[in-house]
Amino acid sequence: MRCQPRYDGPVYIWLKNKQSCLLCQEDVEDTAPICMACETELPWLGEQCLTCALPLPAPGMTCGQCLTHPPAFEQVAVPWLYGFPVDALITRFKHNAKWPYGRLLGELLAQYLQNRFDEHMPRPDALVPVPMATRRLRQRGFNQAAMLANWLSEILQIGCDEKLVRRVQDTSAQQDLKAEARKKNLRNAFALAPDATVTGLHFALVDDVLTTGATAHALARLLLNAGAARVDVYCLARTPKPGDTTSKTL
Numbered sequence: 001m002r003c004q005p006r007y008d009g010p011v012y013i014w015l016k017n018k019q020s021c022l023l024c025q026e027d028v029e030d031t032a033p034i035c036m037a038c039e040t041e042l043p044w045l046g047e048q049c050l051t052c053a054l055p056l057p058a059p060g061m062t063c064g065q066c067l068t069h070p071p072a073f074e075q076v077a078v079p080w081l082y083g084f085p086v087d088a089l090i091t092r093f094k095h096n097a098k099w100p101y102g103r104l105l106g107e108l109l110a111q112y113l114q115n116r117f118d119e120h121m122p123r124p125d126a127l128v129p130v131p132m133a134t135r136r137l138r139q140r141g142f143n144q145a146a147m148l149a150n151w152l153s154e155i156l157q158i159g160c161d162e163k164l165v166r167r168v169q170d171t172s173a174q175q176d177l178k179a180e181a182r183k184k185n186l187r188n189a190f191a192l193a194p195d196a197t198v199t200g201l202h203f204a205l206v207d208d209v210l211t212t213g214a215t216a217h218a219l220a221r222l223l224l225n226a227g228a229a230r231v232d233v234y235c236l237a238r239t240p241k242p243g244d245t246t247s248k249t250l
């Protein structure tokens, strides 16, 4: 008696298509990576600065920092606040090399960006991952920004140029510095590839978390000075200003 399902039979197809939510393990109806309940509970970024996506209490505003010192990038497209569980997923992806969590975040970010494109946010000509210091790359073994950019590239069908910019100075101790010192430190930290073609092109920088925006600003300045038409920033999560109590921290 045959007790194995035939490989082309309905049981096998059902088994193959049965999916569970990557966060809570509940069954999901279709091929979505997480269930609707988990998706709703993610720390979606609400009202935000039109330029740098800093959480703000009211819609349609630009933050004080962007008004007094406009950044070189045009706008930041980011779905979440750096809060639970997105912060934990990013940490696992970055430090424990848990690819499925990275891939999940990448897929959700791609969906978010596609919605923004449908709402007339201009599609870039190319995605450019924020390069990582060589020493840190050697320690970690991979650049999470490059992995994200490649997943976005594959899903959104936008080219990804990992070699366009590189770090020429090690700024890996960046998080220990104050904002002003960070900027100074970053001014000469990046260089364009010698054969880079940027004139008239629209780029989107890709990174996991946007904190002060100083790195994105330095890279955008470099690309614009070389003739790029526009630079946007795509990332997974935005940190609120330190000590900011108006933002949701769900």
Ligand SMILES: [Zn+2]
Pocket (backbone or CB within 6 Å): 021, 022, 023, 024, 025, 026, 034, 035, 036, 037, 038, 039
């Ligand atoms: Zn779930």
Ligand SMILES: [Zn+2]
Pocket (backbone or CB within 6 Å): 049, 050, 051, 052, 053, 054, 062, 063, 064, 065, 066
């Ligand atoms: Zn701003």
